[in-house]
Amino acid sequence: MEIAPGAFHLPGYLSLEEQKVLATRCQALIDGRVPGYVPRVRGGGVMHVRMLCLGRHWNGLIYKYESSRSDFDGLAVPPLPEEFRRLANGIAASVGMPLDADLCILNYYDAAGRMGVHQDKDESDASLAAGHPVVSLSVGDAARFLFGGVRRRDPVDAIRLESGDAFVFGGPARLRFHGVSRIAPGTAPPGLGVAGRFNLTFRQY
Numbered sequence: 558m559e560i561a562p563g564a565f566h567l568p569g570y571l572s573l574e575e576q577k578v579l580a581t582r583c584q585a586l587i588d589g590r591v592p593g594y595v596p597r598v599r600g601g602g603v604m605h606v607r608m609l610c611l612g613r614h615w616n617g618l619i620y621k622y623e624s625s626r627s628d629f630d631g632l633a634v635p636p637l638p639e640e641f642r643r644l645a646n647g648i649a650a651s652v653g654m655p656l657d658a659d660l661c662i663l664n665y666y667d668a669a670g671r672m673g674v675h676q677d678k679d680e681s682d683a684s685l686a687a688g689h690p691v692v693s694l695s696v697g698d699a700a701r702f703l704f705g706g707v708r709r710r711d712p713v714d715a716i717r718l719e720s721g722d723a724f725v726f727g728g729p730a731r732l733r734f735h736g737v738s739r740i741a742p743g744t745a746p747p748g749l750g751v752a753g754r755f756n757l758t759f760r761q762y
């Protein structure tokens with residue numbers, strides 16, 4: 558469903574079985590040898606998610622990508638799993654947008670998790686100019702996703718992202734402001750075994 562030029566909400570993109578596999582993988586990654594952490598951002602605030610970057614690390618203190626986590630523990634960023642890359646590229650292709658994803662930001666939101674409204678604009682100038690999309694996949698509790706325009710003051714729509722939904726924004730929508738105002742605790746599908754929410758955003762640097 559194209560909700561604005563270049564922005565697509567794909568409800569129920571993943572089956573329950575696919576969500577289970579992805580949730581198990583996300584949990585293992587975020588609790589792994591290079592674990593998820595709560596980023597501190599420039600200005601001194603802390604984010605309200607637990608984050609793990611794959612493929613390239615996003616440094617929240619300088620808003621740049623790098624190969625090791627110099628803002629946290631100095632560890633090398635884990636690779637982007639090949640099956641993640643294929644999944645993201647396939648979602649982008651399903652809405653007619655070319656993507657060769659080389660990084661993923663995996664966020665875990667607990668019941669109090671949220672993310673302020675922002676633009677994703679730290680990828681390369683070439684990628685932004687080409688309009689390569691951000692591909693988002695959600696698993697677990699539903700979220701109130703805010704989707705605005707390309708200026709901060711533009712009106713914002715609230716969209717409920719459920720477990721298994723994909724959301725893609727590229728081309729003319731690539732620099733739209735977006736965020737998550739709240740999580741709806743306890744709304745993950747019964748049987749998924751997730752409390753809270755995983756969100757993966759894939760990008761091409």
Ligand SMILES: O=C(O)CCC(=O)C(=O)O
Nearest residue numbers: 662702735736737756758
């Ligand atoms: O959790 C979401 O749905 C959005 C995540 C997001 O905005 C980001 O990672 O830049």
